[in-house]
Amino acid sequence: MYAVVRLNTWDVAKRAAAADDVAEFDRIHAEQPGFIGSLVVDVGTGRNAIVNLWVSEEDATEALPVVGPAVGRLLQPLMAEPSQLIGTGEVIQGAELVHDPA
Incomplete structure (x- = not known):
């Protein structure tokens, strides 16, 4: 698995x-072969850390x-400043997501 952060x-x-524009982008992204999904973290002040996962x-x-x-x-057009590439690379460790219904 490969990640773009x-x-x-x-x-x-x-x-x-x-x-609607964000949803349209998400649709286009999801249609790409090998795209697994994204993890988006609100890190405050209008900023998101985004991890896009790909098969390769x-x-x-x-x-x-x-x-x-x-x-x-x-x-x-929606950004206050240009998107910043943090890094790319092979995913070397992951965590199983567990949902606690309580």
Whole structure:
């Protein structure tokens, strides 16, 4: 499994008003072969740490010609500053998600 980790800083008002654009981007992203899913963490002050998971580095790379323009069209106008790439690489450890119904 391969991960792409980014830090996005949003213009909170613009992002709140553009839920349809965010949903459209999520749909495009999810349609890419090899895309597993994303983990988004609210780290405060309009910032999200985002981990995108892919089956392989090749899948992530092959998706760039579709995902890149979608980011530019749908997400960049909502950002307070450019998205920051934190890093990419093979996932070497994971945790099983456990739901406690209590």
